Amino acid sequence: MKEKQPDPIKTFRAQWAVMTFYERFEQVIALALSAIIAVIIVVSLLQLISIVFSLLVIDAFNPLDHKVFQIVFGMIMTLLIAMEFKHSIVRVALRRDSIIQVKTVILIGLIALARKFVILDPETSPAKIAALAGATLALGATYWLLRERDDRAAGESPNEPS
Template identity: 50%
Template sequence: MTQMTREEWSALTLYEKFEQAVVITLSVVIAVVVVVAMWNLCREVVTSLVGGAFDPLNHTTFQTVFGMIFTVVIALEFKRSLLVVTERRFGIVQVRSVILIALLAVVRKFIIVDMGAVEPAKIAVLAAAVLALGCVYWLVRDKDDKERAL
């Protein structure tokens, strides 16, 4: 994070100061969540390796490990979007970041879902969500690219 000067801090409204405090608090909480998630991921992999139960070709192992990895990636992306708010002084989180986080969450769900135990309608809904989020991300990205070109 970039350091805010006293002049910049004093120029902020009360709400903007509150917003900055919330973002910093959330950043700390997310950092703790990432550390705990990484600890659990490493512990799970090491325990499985030592116990001889780690088989990356086993579907259940793959689901567990990559589900945990995606949890960390989602938390990191959320943290990055908060850092953008503090560094660039945007009042709101960028729409692209929110869409990307939602897309990552749906992809994580696809990875951890047991395809044999879930009804086809749920898979269709998840697929539609990925398609819709992908289209919205493309539209927002395209709009942002056009605005930057001006």
């Protein structure tokens, strides 16, 4: 027998009825931000498709060319960052989390740093590379510590991947 899914509109109305003024305000802002980011993601994806297509048509798409690699993968990483950011806002809008989680913000920062390393100019100074590496190490360690704390709080083994 198929279990009936709850109606999302009825669920939203029931939740809306018990929300405080601030919770309603937060909900409206989260939904508006989610819609804006969704539009940005779609436009960015169309732009990425257009650029890759034009590079293919003019036969300039050589993935071994550093500049082409930087442009294409920089745009892909930007899309991934935007999608992760939207996902964190959607969790708030669906009332799964009351606020944006710190681990999510750190993860988005790590993705942004990874993007920066992908698009980094080969002539970048060693000091700047060291600074970016230090920031990556600090964010990675912070994320690991937060994950360990959450694993211990949940009673899970600290060696299990999450």
